[in-house]
Amino acid sequence: MFKFFSSIRKEFILLVSDKVGLALMFLMPLLLVFIITIIQDSAYKIVNENEIPMLVVNHDEGNQGNKLLDLLITSRLFKIDTLNSLPEKALKKELLARGKMIALFIPPNFTSGLESNTGEVSHMMMRDFGLETDSAIVKTRDMPALSFYHDPVLQENYSASVMGVIDSYVGVIEKSMMIDRIYADMDMEPKSEKLNEKMAVNRVKINQIIATNGNSVAVPNSTQHNVPAWTIFAMFFMVVSLGSNIVKERVNGSFLRLKTMPTSFMLVMFSKMAIYVVVAISQVALTFSVGIWILPKIGLPELTIPTNFPAFAAVVLISSMAAVSYALLIGALAHTQEQANGFGAISIIIFGAIGGILVPTFVMPEFMQFASNFSPLHWCLEGFYILFLKGGSWHELRWVILFLGVFILICQLCTYIKLRIEKII
Amino acid sequence: MHKGPSIHIENVTKRYKSAQEDSLSHVTLKINESDVYGLLGPNGAGKTTLISILCGIIPPSQGNISFYIGGVEISGIERRSRLGFVPQEYAFYQELTPRQNLDYFGAMYNLSKGVLSERIGELLDELGLTKVADKVVSTFSGGMKRRVNLAIGLIHKPAVLFLDEPTVGVDVQSKNAIIKYLREINRAGTTIVYTSHHMSEAEEFCNRIALIDHGKVVAEGGMTDLLAENNVSGLQDLFIKLTGEEYRD
Numbered sequence: 001m002f003k004f005f006s007s008i009r010k011e012f013i014l015l016v017s018d019k020v021g022l023a024l025m026f027l028m029p030l031l032l033v034f035i036i037t038i039i040q041d042s043a044y045k046i047v048n049e050n051e052i053p054m055l056v057v058n059h060d061e062g063n064q065g066n067k068l069l070d071l072l073i074t075s076r077l078f079k080i081d082t083l084n085s086l087p088e089k090a091l092k093k094e095l096l097a098r099g100k101m102i103a104l105f106i107p108p109n110f111t112s113g114l115e116s117n118t119g120e121v122s123h124m125m126m127r128d129f130g131l132e133t134d135s136a137i138v139k140t141r142d143m144p145a146l147s148f149y150h151d152p153v154l155q156e157n158y159s160a161s162v163m164g165v166i167d168s169y170v171g172v173i174e175k176s177m178m179i180d181r182i183y184a185d186m187d188m189e190p191k192s193e194k195l196n197e198k199m200a201v202n203r204v205k206i207n208q209i210i211a212t213n214g215n216s217v218a219v220p221n222s223t224q225h226n227v228p229a230w231t232i233f234a235m236f237f238m239v240v241s242l243g244s245n246i247v248k249e250r251v252n253g254s255f256l257r258l259k260t261m262p263t264s265f266m267l268v269m270f271s272k273m274a275i276y277v278v279v280a281i282s283q284v285a286l287t288f289s290v291g292i293w294i295l296p297k298i299g300l301p302e303l304t305i306p307t308n309f310p311a312f313a314a315v316v317l318i319s320s321m322a323a324v325s326y327a328l329l330i331g332a333l334a335h336t337q338e339q340a341n342g343f344g345a346i347s348i349i350i351f352g353a354i355g356g357i358l359v360p361t362f363v364m365p366e367f368m369q370f371a372s373n374f375s376p377l378h379w380c381l382e383g384f385y386i387l388f389l390k391g392g393s394w395h396e397l398r399w400v401i402l403f404l405g406v407f408i409l410i411c412q413l414c415t416y417i418k419l420r421i422e423k424i425i
Numbered sequence: 426m427h428k429g430p431s432i433h434i435e436n437v438t439k440r441y442k443s444a445q446e447d448s449l450s451h452v453t454l455k456i457n458e459s460d461v462y463g464l465l466g467p468n469g470a471g472k473t474t475l476i477s478i479l480c481g482i483i484p485p486s487q488g489n490i491s492f493y494i495g496g497v498e499i500s501g502i503e504r505r506s507r508l509g510f511v512p513q514e515y516a517f518y519q520e521l522t523p524r525q526n527l528d529y530f531g532a533m534y535n536l537s538k539g540v541l542s543e544r545i546g547e548l549l550d551e552l553g554l555t556k557v558a559d560k561v562v563s564t565f566s567g568g569m570k571r572r573v574n575l576a577i578g579l580i581h582k583p584a585v586l587f588l589d590e591p592t593v594g595v596d597v598q599s600k601n602a603i604i605k606y607l608r609e610i611n612r613a614g615t616t617i618v619y620t621s622h623h624m625s626e627a628e629e630f631c632n633r634i635a636l637i638d639h640g641k642v643v644a645e646g647g648m649t650d651l652l653a654e655n656n657v658s659g660l661q662d663l664f665i666k667l668t669g670e671e672y673r674d
Contacts, residue, residue, distance in 0.1 A: 006532035010518065010525070017520040017561070253516030257577070260480045262505040263533040423483050 003263065007271035014245060015275055021241025025279060029234030029287050033226050037300055040222040051079035052162065055095055055103040057086045062111020064173055069106075071169040088147065095149050102154070102162055105147035113144030114177055122181040131186070146170070175199070221301040227291035228384035229357045232377050234287070235280045235323040236351065239330050239344030242276050246331025247340045255424045265425050273324050280320030306387035311394055315383035318404045322376050325411035332418040351375040379403045431585060431616045432456040432479065437488030439474050439640075448474045450640040452488070456633075458495075461607075461617045463631035465624075465660075467668050471640040472620040473513070476587050479618065480510045494584050506534065509583030513590040515570050516577075519563040523554050523573045526562065527580055534581035541580075548576040551606055568599025575603060585616045592626065604630055628660035638668045 016022070056072070058065045072078050086094055088105050095103045107113075146166065150159045176199065183191050249255050258268060291303030306312045327344070334340035352358060354368060355375030364372065372378040383400040386392030419425045432455070439449040449471045456462045464472045477483045479490060481504070492499050494507055517526045524545055531541040549555045552572040557565065562573055575591060588607070592600040604626065611617050621627045627634065628648065636644040644651055644667055648660070657663045 002538055003532045003535065006529050010521065010529040013525060014518060014520055249518075253512045253514040254518065256477075256482050257510060257512060257516040257530075258533060259482050260505060260508060260510040261530070261533045262502045262535060 004267065004271065007267055008275060011271045011275040015241070015279065018241050018245070021238075021244075024237050024240055025234055025283060026286060028237065029230045029283060030290060032230040032233070033287055033290060033295075036230065037222045037226040037295060038298075040226065041300055052077060052102065053100050054078045054080050054162075055091075055098060055100045056080050056082050056106070057088065057091055057103065058082060058084050058106045059088070059108045060106045060110040061108045062115070064111040064114055064177070065106040067173055068110075068166075068169055071172065072104075072166070075165070075169070077165060091147075091149055095151070101151045102159070103149040104166065105149070107144055107146070109141070110144045110146070113141050114174060115181075116141040117143055118174065118177045118181045121178060122185050125182065126185050172199075223291055223295055223301040223303050224388050225360070227287055227295075227303050228388065229381055231284055231287040232319060232323075232380045232384070233348065233352050233357050234283050235319060235380075236326060236348045236377060237345070238276055238279060238323055239327040239348060240341050242272065242324065242327035243331040243334060243340035243344045244337040245272070246328065247334050247337050250331075250422070250424065251336070255419075259424060265419075269328070273321075273328070276324045276327065277317070277320045280323055281316060284316050284320075304388065306391065308387060308391070308393065311392065311397055312387050315380070315387060315397065315400070318401060318408070319380040319383065321408050322380060322404045322411075325408045325415070326376065328415045329411040329418075332415040348377075351377045354378070356381055373403075376404065376407050379407070431458040431460070431493055432618070433489075433491040433493070434475075434479070435489045435491075437475070437478060437485045437490065439471075439478060439483070440486050447486075447640050449478070449485070452637075452640075452642055454635055454642065454645060456616065456618060458493075458616055459611065459614055460633050461611050461619060461631045463627045463634035464618060464620045464637060465627055465634055465664065466637035470637045470668075472637055473589055474640075475637070476510075476589050476618065476620060480508060480587055481505065492585065506581065507584040509578040509581065509586040511575050511578035511586065511588045511591055513593060515562075515574055517562065517573060519570075520561060522557075522559045522561055523549060523576065524558045526573060527576060530577045531580045536581060544580060544582070548579060551609075552576050553602060566596075566599075568595040571595045571599060571603060575606070579610065583615060585618065586610070588617060588619045590620055590622070592621065592623065600626070624659070624661040624664055634660075636664065636667055643667045 054072075056069060058069055060066070069080070069082070073080055081098070081100070083094065088107075091103055091105055148159070148163050148166065150162075176196075179191055179195075179199075183189070255265075255268075258265060288303060288305070292305065296302040330340050330344045330347070334343060352375075354364075354371050355361070355378030356364075356372055357377055361369050361372045361378065379400050383397060383404075386396050386400065390396070416425065434452055434454040434456075437449055437452045438447055440447045452471075452475065464475060466472050474483070478485050492504050492507075499507060517530070521529070527545045527548065528541060531544065536544065546555075549558050552575065554569065554572055554576065557569065562570060565573070571591065571594075575588075578586060578588070586607075591607075592603055595603070607617060607619075607630070619627070619631065631648060633647050634645070634651065635642050644655070644663070646654075652659070652663060655663050655666060657666060
């Protein structure tokens with residue numbers, strides 16, 4: 001036991017003496033979590049929050065422009081700023097200056113154009129029905145066009161969905177105008193208030209249900225993505241500290257010296273693993289605490305911890321073991337500390353990029369999504385996603401545990417073989 | 426008092442996997458208890474390979490090595506507990522203090538906390554490291570690091586001590602302190618097997634030597650006998666006579 005304690009103590013002293021390694025392992029994830037969460041938060045808010053900020057410039061000479069505006073306001077999907085005095089030419093500049101992502105321009109002929117076209121349709125219908133109307137001469141005008149401006153960074157599918165919403169409200173107006181016109185052409189009283197109300201509510205509803213297992217429903221936001229993602233990134237970045245630590249001991253002869261002593265080399269490796277698993281767990285504790293207590297204080301979303309705590313602990317542990325095993329492998333393969341640091345760091349950045357740390361895998365092309373399966377960081381992140389966003393069960397975690405288990409085994413086996421080849425074990 | 430061979434090296438050959446030639450070829454030596462035995466030779470002669478085999482770091486391709494303490498053969502864990510190894514490199518942790526290094530390596534030799542604490546105090550004192558016992562080794566001079574390296578090999582009071590170039594790159598003061606201490610422990614019964622390129626130091630320090638060249642023993646015996654047999658005045662002349670004047674890289 002004294003031997004084990006001494007070995008652990010040695011590893012701890014080596015760890016705390018590596019100031020750069022400690023900074024990379026503890027300060028880097030905190031900085032990344034703060035910076036990236038703040039940057040991404042506005043984008044997540046745009047996607048997830050109910051009110052999308054929109055600038056509306058209404059130059060309509062009739063009343064249908066205002067009706068459209070009312071419909072957009074009452075939908076509660078948009079937070080609308082109106083600036084009717086603004087000429088259309090200045091709209092682009094104003095949009096960017098006000099920091100709005102989208103703007104809608106309603107042209108002066110919006111009402112007159114709609115009236116002209118609904119009149120024409122109504123006239124054709126009357127003729128088809130065999131009814132004569134007073135409005136025999138209908139002057140057709142071009143269908144009015146709304147202009148939708150958006151920030152160039154806005155994703156295409158997002159713009160399309162907002163345009164779809166506007167289009168559906170224009171459709172409501174057109175339908176209402178059409179019926180009004182038919183009533184008028186048939187010399188009937190304007191349609192009743194009851195019919196107006198019925199038309200307003202008579203729309204198919206779509207119920208939105210988030211597909212999670214269990215009762216935990218955490219809405220995806222910048223915190224829920226960034227805190228686990230950058231924690232995993234930092235866990236694997238221990239390759240810089242642990243990898244170079246191993247190279248140093250291999251190169252300076254300490255490992256060979258230990259081989260001449262009545263001790264098991266496994267004790268040495270086990271001590272290293274134990275210390276660095278504790279480091280990884282501490283990284284999780286630190287960054288997750290920041291996510292729970294600090295981020296909400298600066299206006300960012302709070303991190304929601306999963307309810308299945310044993311599964312959460314298992315994902316943390318297996319992710320830590322994967323990070324430690326990878327660092328051991330790099331330490332065993334590299335010939336110099338520079339190699340371990342350079343290759344180790346670059347490989348983690350690449351694994352992080354293809355693994356969905358920088359951008360989620362679902363936005364990647366298909367072949368990159370396939371490639372992400374080969375990144376251990378992807379599986380670690382997947383484990384956290386299953387727990388955080390889907391309220392995951394052990395059953396759902398089985399592939400994560402299987403892949404990471406195999407990854408750990410391969411890394412440990414390759415490390416063992418390399419150290420055997422070097423006659424260290 | 427010699428009680429027979431302490432180390433019996435019999436027909437040891439070593440060829441590394443990718444090598445075309447043997448690094449050691451049919452080496453047979455007997456090292457007696459309490460000898461200060463010098464393994465000498467030019468660069469690439471096979472000295473470090475032989476020490477690595479004796480310490481159990483690498484296995485021989487063929488041949489046998491037997492260790493005896495007080496006439497009784499030892500092997501396995503017991504053998505490793507009774508041998509000390511001081512490599513040419515600073516094979517310790519420069520981020521740790523001498524006390525922390527000795528504490529760690531002492532624990533690896535299964536020394537108890539009490540024994541270890543006492544032994545650390547003795548060694549630090551004997552090798553002039555007490556004042557810097559709690560300073561990190563990375564700030565030390567080459568001579569101080571050599572003494573730390575030596576102290577680690579001696580922490581468990583080994584019966585046989587292997588030293589690979591223990592005084593390379595150190596100042597005269599540190600070299601004298603190291604040799605003086607090694608003489609003391611040899612007088613106390615520790616067998617020393619030593620490699621060096623310092624011929625004058627080896628001539629003064631060793632009572633027996635083996636001169637190795639191209640993996641083969643070209644001369645072996647007591648220092649005075651070998652000098653007389655070869656009709657040379659010193660070890661350096663013997664070395665040149667037997668190994669030639671060509672560069673060895």
